[in-house]
Amino acid sequence: MKGAFGGGFSIVGIPLLSFVMDPVTAGGLLAPLFIAMDLYALRYWKPSTWSKPDLALLVPGLVIGIGLGYLLFRVMDHRAVAIRDGDDHFDVLSAYGLPQAPR
Secondary structure, three states: OOOOOOOOHHHHHHHHHOOOOOHHHHHHHHHHHHHHHHHHHOOOOOHHHOOHHHHHHHHHHHHHHHHHHHHHHHHOOHHHHHHHHHHHHHHHHHHOOOOOOOO
């Protein structure tokens, strides 16, 4: 059980919905689902299993990243969000080793 972290639906959900709706709307539609998936996954990894030193390193970046993402989402045009979203998902798919077109 890994929730929305890593592979699975979180990788293809927003790009697939972006074919039929604005990517910002697609993200807003799927965000509650991803949050629920992660909260459900926390049932299996209780706080006693968490690494405190790792959390001390990760949480500040998490908070800053969420804040910057929120601010950018508020000021960016939806077309720029679509381009950025497509670029991110292309990078993830490339990292999974899918064949790329010859250059």
